Amino acid sequence: MSHKIVNLRVRDVRFPTSLEQHGSDAMHTDPDYSAAYVVLDTDSGLKGFGLTFTLGKGTEIVLCAVKALAGLVIGKSLQEIVSNFRGFYRLLTSDGQMRWLGPEKGVIHLATAAVLNAVWDLWARAEGKPLWKLLVDMVKDQMLKEGYPAYTTSCAWLGYSDQQLKQLCSDALKSGWTRFKVKVGADLEDDIRRCRLIRQMIGPSSTLMIDANQRWDVAEAISWVSRLAEVKPLWIEEPTSPDDILGHAAISKALAPLGIGVATGEQCHNRVMFKQFLQASALQFVQIDSCRLGSVNENLAVLLMAYKFQVPVCPHAGGVGLCELVQHLILFDYICVSADLRNRMCEYVDHLHEHFTSPVVIQDAHYMPPKDPGYSCEMLEESVNRHDALCLEKKTKN
Numbered sequence: 001m002s003h004k005i006v007n008l009r010v011r012d013v014r015f016p017t018s019l020e021q022h023g024s025d026a027m028h029t030d031p032d033y034s035a036a037y038v039v040l041d042t043d044s045g046l047k048g049f050g051l052t053f054t055l056g057k058g059t060e061i062v063l064c065a066v067k068a069l070a071g072l073v074i075g076k077s078l079q080e081i082v083s084n085f086r087g088f089y090r091l092l093t094s095d096g097q098m099r100w101l102g103p104e105k106g107v108i109h110l111a112t113a114a115v116l117n118a119v120w121d122l123w124a125r126a127e128g129k130p131l132w133k134l135l136v137d138m139v140k141d142q143m144l145k146e147g148y149p150a151y152t153t154s155c156a157w158l159g160y161s162d163q164q165l166k167q168l169c170s171d172a173l174k175s176g177w178t179r180f181k182v183k184v185g186a187d188l189e190d191d192i193r194r195c196r197l198i199r200q201m202i203g204p205s206s207t208l209m210i211d212a213n214q215r216w217d218v219a220e221a222i223s224w225v226s227r228l229a230e231v232k233p234l235w236i237e238e239p240t241s242p243d244d245i246l247g248h249a250a251i252s253k254a255l256a257p258l259g260i261g262v263a264t265g266e267q268c269h270n271r272v273m274f275k276q277f278l279q280a281s282a283l284q285f286v287q288i289d290s291c292r293l294g295s296v297n298e299n300l301a302v303l304l305m306a307y308k309f310q311v312p313v314c315p316h317a318g319g320v321g322l323c324e325l326v327q328h329l330i331l332f333d334y335i336c337v338s339a340d341l342r343n344r345m346c347e348y349v350d351h352l353h354e355h356f357t358s359p360v361v362i363q364d365a366h367y368m369p370p371k372d373p374g375y376s377c378e379m380l381e382e383s384v385n386r387h388d389a390l391c392l393e394k395k396t397k398n
């Protein structure tokens, strides 16, 4: 069956996470985890679901960009696309007029990710396989039995109180978590207190990471993180502007003697920047993101480059749907590329999974390989309707 794409629908889905400070950090103090949610309809009745992650306002701009790409997708058959997927990727990213908005970065690239994620989902469903299985097309017993190691960010968002941090850490420890990420960057004394508190809660043998979400300049990053070295973080994430490759290299060099690596990638525009980060030894942990880069296509390129440079990949997943999608990619990385779990783990945040038809399954702090066909992008219709910002707007206007 050729599965001709006959329609592309896109919805502006917003969850009011800012009300409870879920997802808050030094730069994004009121994030509403949101998605530009794409549904592809085919003539066979099979559908493909895709999304990209945003923070609330601005999702409508991504929607416009998705609509601008729709013409390149509607009318194509899945068969036609996958027989030359590279060509199709280039068609979306190299359109003579639209590439001016990027190229391959910013809003237009987020839109590309949403659309291509839906195409990959459609393909995996057509094959009756979860995406990772479509990619690796083989079974690795270890992953099926034990899953892929995860770390949690959900215990220590910046806007949480100390009481909340303590409670969440003790709950997480009980469920088997041993790797934790803490938000930092707004106030040094506050960071020292919070990091000490968490280190005390999780003990010396658990792994701790810190994330500043681009808050500092280079010199400030080095001095601030040096002050936090006592809690022994494995990495400092996004210490400075995500575009400053040489700045990251300087930070990496300065922090290496303290045993602290630099992690980045959740806002890295594209594979070209990842290449330069790797060439400049500017990061020690690659954080791919399923929705920032041009979908599976571009992420596979980054996984291969990371392997070439022998830098571990620890995906970013702090957002709605990001855990659901990226688990497929990291399974592929393990089974087909790295075959190594040293210093490797996938981020997990414990929010909004209940809106997905195939939510992630975490067991003993591991991602259990998804079994349902597709790329795990499909949301419950009821959730989409309830959170569709355009419908809400209309309702309030009436």
Ligand SMILES: C[C@H](O)[C@@H](O)[C@@H](O)[C@H](O)C(=O)O
Residues within 6 Å of the ligand: 022, 023, 024, 025, 028, 031, 055, 153, 211, 213, 266, 316, 317, 318, 319, 347
């Ligand atoms: C606004 C978001 O929650 C970010 O804080 C989040 O993606 C974060 O950087 C992370 O690493 O999970």
Ligand SMILES: [Mg+2]
Residues within 6 Å of the ligand: 211, 213, 237, 238, 266, 318
């Ligand atoms: Mg981060």
